[in-house]
Amino acid sequence: MRKLLQATAAIALMATAAGADTIKVGVVGPFSGSAALQGRNFQAGIEAWFALNGKTVGDHEIEIIYRDLPAADPAQSAALTQELVVGEGVQYLAGYYYTPDAMAAAPILEEANVPMVVFNAATSAIVNASPYVVRTSFTTWQTSTPMAAVARERGINKIITVVSDYGPGTDSETAFIKAFTDQGGEIVQSIRMPMSTTDFSPIMQRIKDSGAEAVFAFLPAGPQTLGFMQSYVENGLKESGVALLAPGDLTQESDLGALGPNAEGMLTTFHYAVSHDSPENKAFVEAATGWLGNANELSFPAVGAFDGMHVIAHMIEATGGEQDAAAAVESVKGLEWVSPRGPVSINPENRHITQNIYLREVAKEGESWINKEIQTFENQGDPGWVAP
Incomplete structure (x- = not known):
């Protein structure tokens, strides 16, 4: 070579x-x-x-x-x-x-x-x-960390984390847990799923049984995120009031049409929305x-x-x-x-990008579903970076 x-x-x-x-x-x-x-x-x-x-x-x-x-x-x-x-x-x-x-x-x-x-x-x-x-x-540290402040501002005290078991997933989990516990929140349980997971019903049952007020989730954007979101609704978690918080991978715009009302009101933190x-x-x-x-x-x-x-x-x-x-x-x-x-x-x-991170809410605009930006966390670096 x-x-x-x-x-x-x-x-x-x-x-x-x-x-x-x-x-x-x-x-x-x-x-x-x-x-x-x-x-x-x-x-x-x-x-x-x-x-x-x-x-x-x-x-x-x-x-x-x-x-x-x-x-x-x-x-x-x-x-x-x-x-x-x-x-x-x-x-x-x-x-x-x-x-x-x-x-x-x-x-x-x-x-x-x-x-x-x-x-x-x-x-x-x-x-x-x-x-x-x-x-x-x-980075998932960059997009996940602000969500802890969002949760605490909304009076959420107990959260269960559910992430895909690979680099960005574990980064997202670690970032959120650190920020949330630093602000007085409690993590009641943490679940890591194989990237090959397609049946999320057992995961939803564990969330129900945990007593958490909300679930913080990360999966790579793509078909799995759509399956996870559908399972969250179909298993009654949204209806029961268990909030779903996540980086924006879970509500990428190309999935919003399929998610429709199931995702309405969901909060995510991310660096970009097509509706910006x-x-x-x-x-x-x-x-x-x-x-x-x-x-x-x-x-x-x-x-x-x-x-x-x-x-x-x-x-x-x-x-x-x-x-x-x-x-x-x-x-x-x-x-x-x-x-x-x-x-x-x-x-x-x-050599990492510094940028705004936005709190977005899934909302309907005309005939389309969008990630509507409702708050800005300015000039965010990567809190997960450690000098070699």
Whole structure:
């Protein structure tokens, strides 16, 4: 692998010397399978960026090369990443929907001299896996922590936590428990579910039996979240007054039509809602939905990809198109801009995105269901990040 990477670097240097004007960006994501809509949102964000900003930076044209990773598979992620670097000669890597996939790819970056811009994967530790990782998505610590204050403000004292048993799920659980107990709340029980869980009825019975006033839940956005939400209603928990609190993964906009009245009034904390009211977001939504062809398919991975392209374009400009991962990453430390989600910046210490987190309530607007923003937690960093 070392010899292959050295050969690739030599080819890249020769191409630069010859005046090559194409910058290849390799994007790994779920473009088929049960999470294919999340991959389509990666594409929608990228295409929205091109629609609003063009495909060129200076004299360089950006070319996107996609690789499909239908489900979390670290070994396959590493193989696809190596293929993009060695076989395709990409100068930037991006995407990575699941944390295990991003972690598996990170060790390749330094020797390959390629930065990675994470469009979605949400475990805090990813930025510690390589100095060449930059995040434009969020972390579950970042989106989960404010919900503790929301619960306490509403007089909720006893909560049960239910999360998927993998990196972001355990991060979300830890973040919420710390913040909630620090503010005087009590955790009556904590449940971790295998990621393969599809029958949630036994979980709902445990919630009923716990005596909790509310449940804090985290599952990765996709088919499982829809099943969990439906089970919560069908098992009578909503009707009995057990509040369901969560980061926004559980009410992504592409699921709201199916959830309908079942989710009405549910509170979530998240970094982005399609309904966010700003000129930047209106332009983004129009461009992204124009590519998707269906406004109901637009969801949060698209904004991570859109802002990821902003970061990559800045890197290309800052390096003059040269392949220099260290200089590219250095150029975006402290970078600030106005995203469709609001004001954002890249923390120079950990290369993680600082952004507003919004409290949202599921509500009906006209004939559509939306995540209506009702409170803002400004300039939130990642409380889960620990220096290596």
